[in-house]
Amino acid sequence: MTANPTRLGAIRDIEANEAPAAFFDIANETGAFFGENVFGLATMQKRLPKSVFKSVAATIQKGDKLDPAHADIVASAMKDWAMEKGVTHYAHVFYPLTGLTAEKHDSFMEPVGDGTAIWEFTGKTLIQGEPDASSFPNGGIRATFEARGYTGWDVQSPAYILENPNGNTLCIPTIFVSMTGEALDHKTPLLRSQAAMAEQAKRVLALFGHKDIDNVVSYCGPEQEYFLVDTSFVNTRPDLLNAGRTLFGAKPPKGQEFDDHYFGAIPDRVLAFMHDTERALFKLGIPAKTRHNEVAPGQFEIAPVFERSNLASDHQQLLMSTFRAIAKQHGMECLFHEKPFAGVNGSGKHVNFSFGNGNQGNFLNPGDNPHDNAQFLVFCAAIIRAVHLHGGLLRLSIASAGNDHRLGANEAPPAIISIFLGDQLADIFEQIANGGATSSKQKGVLSVGVDTLPDLTKDAGDRNRTSPFAFTGNRFEFRAAGSNQTVAAPMMVINTIMAEALDFCASELEAAVQAGTDFNSAVQSLLAKIVENHGAVVFNGNGYSEEWHEEASVRGLKNLRTTVDALPEYCTPEAKELFSKYGVLNEAELQSRFEVGVEQYVMTINVEANLTAEIAQTTVLPAAVRYQTELATNVSALKAAGVEADLSDLQAVSELVAALRAGITELKAAQEGAHDHEGIEEAAYYRDSVLPAMLRVREAADAIEGVVADDLWALPTYQEMLFIR
Numbered sequence: 001m002t003a004n005p006t007r008l009g010a011i012r013d014i015e016a017n018e019a020p021a022a023f024f025d026i027a028n029e030t031g032a033f034f035g036e037n038v039f040g041l042a043t044m045q046k047r048l049p050k051s052v053f054k055s056v057a058a059t060i061q062k063g064d065k066l067d068p069a070h071a072d073i074v075a076s077a078m079k080d081w082a083m084e085k086g087v088t089h090y091a092h093v094f095y096p097l098t099g100l101t102a103e104k105h106d107s108f109m110e111p112v113g114d115g116t117a118i119w120e121f122t123g124k125t126l127i128q129g130e131p132d133a134s135s136f137p138n139g140g141i142r143a144t145f146e147a148r149g150y151t152g153w154d155v156q157s158p159a160y161i162l163e164n165p166n167g168n169t170l171c172i173p174t175i176f177v178s179m180t181g182e183a184l185d186h187k188t189p190l191l192r193s194q195a196a197m198a199e200q201a202k203r204v205l206a207l208f209g210h211k212d213i214d215n216v217v218s219y220c221g222p223e224q225e226y227f228l229v230d231t232s233f234v235n236t237r238p239d240l241l242n243a244g245r246t247l248f249g250a251k252p253p254k255g256q257e258f259d260d261h262y263f264g265a266i267p268d269r270v271l272a273f274m275h276d277t278e279r280a281l282f283k284l285g286i287p288a289k290t291r292h293n294e295v296a297p298g299q300f301e302i303a304p305v306f307e308r309s310n311l312a313s314d315h316q317q318l319l320m321s322t323f324r325a326i327a328k329q330h331g332m333e334c335l336f337h338e339k340p341f342a343g344v345n346g347s348g349k350h351v352n353f354s355f356g357n358g359n360q361g362n363f364l365n366p367g368d369n370p371h372d373n374a375q376f377l378v379f380c381a382a383i384i385r386a387v388h389l390h391g392g393l394l395r396l397s398i399a400s401a402g403n404d405h406r407l408g409a410n411e412a413p414p415a416i417i418s419i420f421l422g423d424q425l426a427d428i429f430e431q432i433a434n435g436g437a438t439s440s441k442q443k444g445v446l447s448v449g450v451d452t453l454p455d456l457t458k459d460a461g462d463r464n465r466t467s468p469f470a471f472t473g474n475r476f477e478f479r480a481a482g483s484n485q486t487v488a489a490p491m492m493v494i495n496t497i498m499a500e501a502l503d504f505c506a507s508e509l510e511a512a513v514q515a516g517t518d519f520n521s522a523v524q525s526l527l528a529k530i531v532e533n534h535g536a537v538v539f540n541g542n543g544y545s546e547e548w549h550e551e552a553s554v555r556g557l558k559n560l561r562t563t564v565d566a567l568p569e570y571c572t573p574e575a576k577e578l579f580s581k582y583g584v585l586n587e588a589e590l591q592s593r594f595e596v597g598v599e600q601y602v603m604t605i606n607v608e609a610n611l612t613a614e615i616a617q618t619t620v621l622p623a624a625v626r627y628q629t630e631l632a633t634n635v636s637a638l639k640a641a642g643v644e645a646d647l648s649d650l651q652a653v654s655e656l657v658a659a660l661r662a663g664i665t666e667l668k669a670a671q672e673g674a675h676d677h678e679g680i681e682e683a684a685y686y687r688d689s690v691l692p693a694m695l696r697v698r699e700a701a702d703a704i705e706g707v708v709a710d711d712l713w714a715l716p717t718y719q720e721m722l723f724i725r
């Protein structure tokens with residue numbers, strides 16, 4: 001164990017930690033309190049007059065417009081329910097372009113003018129709020145002096161109570177728009193895209209003869225990966241504290257090479273944290289289902305069940321804030337950064353996507369004989385077209401400085417967007433390309449050679465972890481999404497590109513039918529056409545391989561390696577045409593997102609560069625210089641005593657000290673140089689000049705960590721942060 005006082009102190013704190021033990025009592029807890037803090041349909045049914053309940057339920061389930069005349073009644077019932085649960089304040093919760101969650105609290109208290117006050121919550125305050133919009137990133141849509149922005153209740157995402165030892169708050173999930181109606185958030189375009197996709201999907205369903213077509217929605221199931229690191233360590237690592245990732249840290253003697261953490265026994269302290277978070281999530285009606293150790297030491301995952309994408313997106317944001325808060329109660333920090341530790345796996349947030357409705361079910365369910373399931377094949381073909389035509393937008397939707405460290409690093413898919421169909425579907429589409437599909441590869445039986453075990457069923461197709469967009473049986477998994485990102489952005493793009501593809505399919509089929517073509521032949525030719533024009537996006541092999549990079553470029557697929565390469569996708573004529581045609585984002589909104597993206601990228605790297613220079617100068621260099629002095633003193637003492645001194649250690653440290661100093665100077669100069677650039681040029685400059693300069697400082701510092709006396713090294717090491725808990 002280290003003799004360095006800072007690190008030793010942190011380790012002693014961890015040993016002394018008495019985190020609350022959290023046990024799950026099935027009888028009293030799980031089922032009983034699921035959704036307890038949500039003003040959902042069941043609670044509404046109990047508390048609202050029948051006619052009002054019916055109208056609100058129609059808004060939630062069918063997407064009908066909310067009758068404003070009912071808002072006062074809903075608000076009053078909501079307030080009574082919330083006050084019974086100790087709530088005094090309400091908050092409109094929204095999702096600005098920071099990717100985070102924002103909330104503005106107001107109290108129910110209303111002065112009545114005679115020196116007294118009543119508790120009141122009106123329909124108007126439920127439906128609409130007005131936070132200051134000027135201090136959120138808006139990419140030029142709002143000037144600082146134009147402060148007004150509005151929040152509006154997303155009725156389909158129920159209000160809920162956020163419990164806190166310092167007071168409970170009634171939270172209303174909202175959209176956030178400017179005074180001119182432009183979206184300043186992630187939720188508004190998500191809702192618009194969902195409506196656009198639904199409209200086109202209904203046309204396709206109608207062609208297949210469905211009469212009772214329910215509202216179509218997209219579903220999303222986000223798998224959240226995260227790291228847990230002890231607070232005592234994080235508090236002594238300015239890089240983790242401020243950038244969410246380590247900017248220094250020598251490779252530890254042991255990493256993830258034994259695969260001994262993945263799916264291993266969950267450490268006690270982490271299990272207590274998981275129980276506490278799950279209890280909180282269940283109360284909020286968030287269907288957390290799966291939990292396990294992930295690949296990297298210190299890394300874990302939670303996966304909820306599929307939900308309607310706008311609700312899933314709100315729940316996902318809530319999950320992240322709940323995890324952060326509860327980790328702290330357990331003396332840990334929850335890190336959502338895509339690559340907190342170099343040399344071990346980063347974290348993704350794989351977005352499982354499907355779409356469907358109440359009456360026709362999940363549209364991506366292949367059934368037993370998918371080759372015969374024309375409707376399913378048309379929906380799949382639409383996805384192939386969408387991803388082929390707009391892979392650049394999908395890549396854009398998950399672009400961030402953090403995610404750049406993970407994509408293509410042989411732990412997550414490359415930045416090239418392709419589709420994995422699996423054996424069964426790939427075979428069917430190949431048959432279609434060759435004239436028509438007549439059979440489906442069937443599920444098999446797996447004999448394991450142990451008499452006592454029943455035969456296991458084997459899926460018709462395998463999985464592929466190297467593909468960014470993989471069919472996994474009844475949904476697609478978009479694996480490129482990063483752990484720190486909102487799922488609203490990729491879901492918005494998926495809905496929009498699906499709207500275009502479904503529009504295309506519906507128009508082709510309608511025209512063919514009108515021209516007198518038999519419907520089945522029309523479907524066959526549509527499928528064949530899509531396979532021919534867009535089959536290039538289908539790739540079932542190893543996405544990590546060098547050959548695929550070459551092959552993808554021959555196929556004309558984009559490889560937008562970094563955020564800087566991806567951001568201009570906002571500005572292409574195709575993007576402008578697509579997003580405006582389906583009413584999702586107008587030109588000004590697209591331009592604002594581009595500018596916010598550039599700004600966020602530049603700010604992120606600039607803060608990391610500041611931290612790199614600061615830590616190198618004030619922590620690493622002093623340790624190195626002290627050790628250098630110690631060695632030099634030793635050399636002179638030996639010489640004075642007439643003993644031959646070995647200078648090699650001193651020379652090695654001196655070289656590293658010189659390299660570190662040169663690196664710091666170079667980094668500062670690189671940061672200075674950024675002032676000569678603007679916009680996307682500045683972002684490119686940060687990528688090409690500042691990031692490499694940071695890496696050179698890190699290289700020298702990590703080498704110093706490997707040689708200095710351990711008691712002089714104050715930064716908690718990878719070994720300590722990843723393995724002690």
Ligand SMILES: NC(=O)CC[C@H](N)C(=O)O
Binds near residue numbers: 225345
């Ligand atoms: N087991 C896994 O699926 C690893 C996924 C990987 N952590 C990622 O970033 O996507």
